[in-house]
Amino acid sequence: MNQVPKFKCSICGQELLEREISCICSFCGKQEQGEWVCPGGHYICEDCRLASPAEVIERVCLETHSQNPREIADLLMRHPSFKDHGVEHHLLVAPVILAAFANCKKTRVDKAKIQSAIKRLVDIPIGVCGSRGDCGACVGAGAAVSIIFSANADPMMGRSRALRAAGSALLRLAEMEGPRCCKQSVYAALETGWDILGKEFGISLELGTITCGFSHKIADCKKEKCPFYSIKE
Ligand SMILES: [Zn+2]
Ligand SMILES: [Zn+2]
Known part of the structure; x- marks a missing residue:
C-alpha cells in the first residue's frame, strides 16, 4: 500500500496537510494555489522553496x-x-x-x-x-x-x-x-x-x-x- 508522504512545515515543524487552497507565501508574500499547507497558516511558494x-x-x-x-x-x-x-x-x-x-x-x-x-x-x-x-x-x-x-x-x-x-x-x-x-x-x-x-x-x-x-x-x-x-x- 502506498504511504501518503509526510512533510513538515519548515517554519513551525507541524505536519503539512494536503489541501488545494489559495495560500500566501510566508517568505515573499506571493499568493498562489498551494497543495501542502501548514495548520499554523505557513506556506512556502515554489520559488522560495527552491531559492x-x-x-x-x-x-x-x-x-x-x-x-x-x-x-x-x-x-x-x-x-x-x-x-x-x-x-x-x-x-x-x-x-x-x-x-x-x-x-x-x-x-x-x-x-x-x-x-x-x-x-x-x-x-x-x-x-x-x-x-x-x-x-x-x-x-x-x-x-x-x-x-x-x-x-x-x-x-x-x-x-x-x-x-x-x-x-x-x-x-x-x-x-x-x-x-x-x-x-x-x-x-x-x-x-x-x-x-x-x-x-x-x-x-x-x-x-x-x-x-x-x-x-x-x-x-x-x-x-x-x-x-x-x-x-x-
Ligand atoms: Zn507552520
Ligand atoms: Zn515565496
Whole structure:
C-alpha cells in the first residue's frame, strides 16, 4: 500500500496537510494555489522553496514590512536552505538590518543595497571565528552600518562607524564564550548593530527580547550559558 508522504512545515515543524487552497507565501508574500499547507497558516511558494540563501534573503528583505531585524532573521533562519550552522548566516545580518531600518523610516529598501550587502559578506569562509577571530555575522553589522552611512554621509565617518559596529559585535560575541553557534552570532550581531544605529540616529529602535527558537535542534547548544536561550522557546 502506498504511504501518503509526510512533510513538515519548515517554519513551525507541524505536519503539512494536503489541501488545494489559495495560500500566501510566508517568505515573499506571493499568493498562489498551494497543495501542502501548514495548520499554523505557513506556506512556502515554489520559488522560495527552491531559492538559495542569498536569493531568499534578497526576496524577503525586499518584500518585508517588518521594522524588527530579529523577526526577519528568525524567518530566514527557518528557510530550508539554512542549516544549524553555516556561511549562509554571514549573509543575512546586513540585509535584515537594512530592510528593517528602511521600514522604520517608512521608506522602501533599495535593491542595490541589499545586493551590495550580500556581496560584501559572501567571501567569508566558514569557521573564521576560531581561525582568525572574525565572524561573518558580526561583520555583517559593520557592513549594514557602512552602507547606511556611506550613502548619505562622509565616507570616512562611515568607515569608523562600520569598524565600531563590527568590533562591538565581535566583542559581544566573544563575551558569550563556548563553542561556535551561528544563531548566537546572528543575534549578537543584530543586537549590537541595531543598538548602534539607534544611538547614531538618536532614535528608539525596538528589537524586543531575543529568544532563540533553535535550541532544541542544535546539538551543541550552550543552553543556560547562552543569553538567548529560553527553556520555553
Ligand atoms: Zn507552520
Ligand atoms: Zn515565496
